[in-house]
Amino acid sequence: MSSETTTTIPQAAAEPPSGPATPKKRAPQGHRRLLTRRDRITLGLMAGVPTVLHVALVWVTALASIALAFTSWDGIGFGSITWVGLDNFKQLFSDNPQFWPAVQHNVIWFVVLILIPTPFGLFLAVQLDKRIRFSRVYQTAFFLPVVVSLAVTGFVWQLVYNPDTGLINSLVGANEPGHYIDWIGDPDLNLWAVLVAASWRHAGYMMILYLAGLKSVDPALREASALDGANEWQTFRNVVFPTLRPTNTVVLVVTIIEALRAFDLVFVFNKGAQGTELLSILVTNNIIGESSRIGYGSAIAVVLLVISLAVIVPYLIATFRKERRA
Amino acid sequence: MSATLAAKQRTPVRPARVLLHTFLVVTSLAWLAPLLWAAFSALRPYSETSEKGYVSWPDKLSLDNFTHAFEQSDMLHYFGNTLLIAVPAVLVTLLLSSMVAFCVSRFDFRLNLALLLVFTAGNLLPQQVIITPLYRLYLLVDLPGITVSGKLYDSALGLVLIHVAFQSGFCAFVLANYMRSLPHELTEAALVDGASVWRLYWQIVLPLCKPAMAALATLLSIWIYNDFFWAIVLISTGDNMPITSALNNLSGQYFTDPNLVAAGALLTAIPTLIVYFALQRQFVSGLTLGANKG
Numbered sequence: 283m284s285s286e287t288t289t290t291i292p293q294a295a296a297e298p299p300s301g302p303a304t305p306k307k308r309a310p311q312g313h314r315r316l317l318t319r320r321d322r323i324t325l326g327l328m329a330g331v332p333t334v335l336h337v338a339l340v341w342v343t344a345l346a347s348i349a350l351a352f353t354s355w356d357g358i359g360f361g362s363i364t365w366v367g368l369d370n371f372k373q374l375f376s377d378n379p380q381f382w383p384a385v386q387h388n389v390i391w392f393v394v395l396i397l398i399p400t401p402f403g404l405f406l407a408v409q410l411d412k413r414i415r416f417s418r419v420y421q422t423a424f425f426l427p428v429v430v431s432l433a434v435t436g437f438v439w440q441l442v443y444n445p446d447t448g449l450i451n452s453l454v455g456a457n458e459p460g461h462y463i464d465w466i467g468d469p470d471l472n473l474w475a476v477l478v479a480a481s482w483r484h485a486g487y488m489m490i491l492y493l494a495g496l497k498s499v500d501p502a503l504r505e506a507s508a509l510d511g512a513n514e515w516q517t518f519r520n521v522v523f524p525t526l527r528p529t530n531t532v533v534l535v536v537t538i539i540e541a542l543r544a545f546d547l548v549f550v551f552n553k554g555a556q557g558t559e560l561l562s563i564l565v566t567n568n569i570i571g572e573s574s575r576i577g578y579g580s581a582i583a584v585v586l587l588v589i590s591l592a593v594i595v596p597y598l599i600a601t602f603r604k605e606r607r608a
Numbered sequence: 609m610s611a612t613l614a615a616k617q618r619t620p621v622r623p624a625r626v627l628l629h630t631f632l633v634v635t636s637l638a639w640l641a642p643l644l645w646a647a648f649s650a651l652r653p654y655s656e657t658s659e660k661g662y663v664s665w666p667d668k669l670s671l672d673n674f675t676h677a678f679e680q681s682d683m684l685h686y687f688g689n690t691l692l693i694a695v696p697a698v699l700v701t702l703l704l705s706s707m708v709a710f711c712v713s714r715f716d717f718r719l720n721l722a723l724l725l726v727f728t729a730g731n732l733l734p735q736q737v738i739i740t741p742l743y744r745l746y747l748l749v750d751l752p753g754i755t756v757s758g759k760l761y762d763s764a765l766g767l768v769l770i771h772v773a774f775q776s777g778f779c780a781f782v783l784a785n786y787m788r789s790l791p792h793e794l795t796e797a798a799l800v801d802g803a804s805v806w807r808l809y810w811q812i813v814l815p816l817c818k819p820a821m822a823a824l825a826t827l828l829s830i831w832i833y834n835d836f837f838w839a840i841v842l843i844s845t846g847d848n849m850p851i852t853s854a855l856n857n858l859s860g861q862y863f864t865d866p867n868l869v870a871a872g873a874l875l876t877a878i879p880t881l882i883v884y885f886a887l888q889r890q891f892v893s894g895l896t897l898g899a900n901k902g
Contacts, residue, residue, distance in 0.1 A: 423636035431834030
């Protein structure tokens with residue numbers, strides 16, 4: 283792939299769909315010179331149809347979100363769209379009582395996921411990588427929450443948190459009137475309650491990613507380190523962990539994106555009421571709630587988009603740079 | 609317990625291993641506790657738990673809650689809705705993304721990388737970023753006679769389209785990497801012999817991609833089955849909902865009987881668990897196909 287000199291910047295993401303398929307006179311590699319006219323049309327369609335669908339539904343709508351964020355629209359007829367400039371953003375940043383808590387909760391969501399279940403998942407992966415018996419059984423136990431849908435996870439944890447009949451309150455004797463610990467209703471508690479459920483799932487996911495990463499660590503490295511007299515911790519710290527760097531990058535990106543996407547659990551728990559507001563929930567409430575303030579909802583979506591792109595763009599640049607060299 | 613015993617038989621007693629197994633057994637059980645708790649609640653009648661409390665020795669365990677949840681809430685109907693969405697969505701996603709991957713990985717066009725970037729980046733966006741215009745678009749598109757609602761909104765077709773558009777990003781990326789590892793001579797020779805591009809794709813490249821396709825199919829089935837967000841926003845009629853979002857409605861109806869809700873939630877999870885246990889290897893390799901890169 284060294285002949286490939288085209289440096290494409292991810293901002294060119296919204297490239298018109300027809301472009302990519304058009305053959306251009308370029309590098310000798312590949313089968314292009316053997317293609318008939320019909321082949322070229324076939325290729326154009328094969329790349330073009332999926333691209334049109336993807337670009338129309340994902341990228342055009344993302345751009346439309348940006349455009350709508352600067353307008354006010356009640357959704358009834360295009361005539362009622364009016365340009366309002368930065369008004370939506372001004373209102374969002376200064377007036378909306380839910381916006382800053384939501385941003386804060388998204389940040390907390392990320393910090394908790396990266397500090398607690400992620401290292402725990404790594405720890406589990408390291409233990410399960412020791413070629414112990416029943417490794418599969420343990421793996422399945424930890425991984426099961428990832429397979430179950432987040433909505434179902436929400437219901438299952440509601441059963442655990444229910445003030446009256448839940449597992450926790452029943453065990454600690456807080457299920458009598460007057461002694462209730464209201465895990466879901468109390469705005470000081472509910473975010474943490476949801477985060478326990480989110481972490482429960484996240485740890486298994488991270489464990490699988492790290493297990494895959496650990497498999498690709500060259501056993502010779504470990505042997506050499508053992509020969510040099512390093513103990514288990516030293517080997518992990520100085521030999522294994524540094525080789526996990528690609529996995530760590532993926533884990534970091536996945537965790538940030540999960541934190542930004544967080545929605546299902548909270549929606550099932552309490553629809554993001556008091557104490558569990560999230561950006562994704564605010565956007566959604568603007569659509570399925572009674573208030574149909576499209577411009578305003580889009581402004582929140584744009585905030586979410588900007589934060590996401592700040593993560594996605596550098597990650598993809600790094601990934602694809604490697605790809606081109608490969 | 610059997611774990612530690614078995615370990616002893618094989619190797620001389622190693623306290624570190626015994627400790628490790630103890631830790632893993634205890635943590636696994638703790639990990640499964642919420643699901644086991646749901647199962648325990650679901651197996652008991654509401655009358656018994658309301659009288660004796662939830663943490664109590666059961667008098668009688670039965671599957672009654674499961675049968676009630678299944679019948680009263682017409683779950684079969686919602687499973688059918690899910691099937692109607694998931695099957696075409698998985699198949700079309702695989703077809704379209706493999707075509708893109710084929711073009712991008714077997715032929716050198718200037719915009720190959722850009723195209724792949726468009727797909728990959730699109731898949732990483734949070735869904736909420738695009739939902740407002742998408743919702744409006746779905747309301748605008750009239751499809752009289754094609755969908756029950758007469759619109760793209762509130763139709764299985766609408767959900768299939770957005771699943772395909774969104775998920776093909778990940779699949780195209782994974783499949784392109786996979787196809788790149790196939791030797792170039794393979795298709796070169798066929799092309800010299802006069803095979804058409806479509807034949808190269810359909811008869812040579814695609815059969816070789818079976819392992820990756822199987823892995824992605826497993827992953828996609830579970831993801832699409834588990835989808836909650838698109839269904840909540842883009843489907844308004846309860847009757848048209850797939851199972852996960854329908855469950856949300858049901859639990860609203862049955863919230864006075866947590867045991868019934870537990871049974872419903874577990875029933876909803878069963879198909880994914882079956883897929884996972886049957887195709888565990890594919891599922892896990894699918895998850896890590898994309899992750900090893902980077």
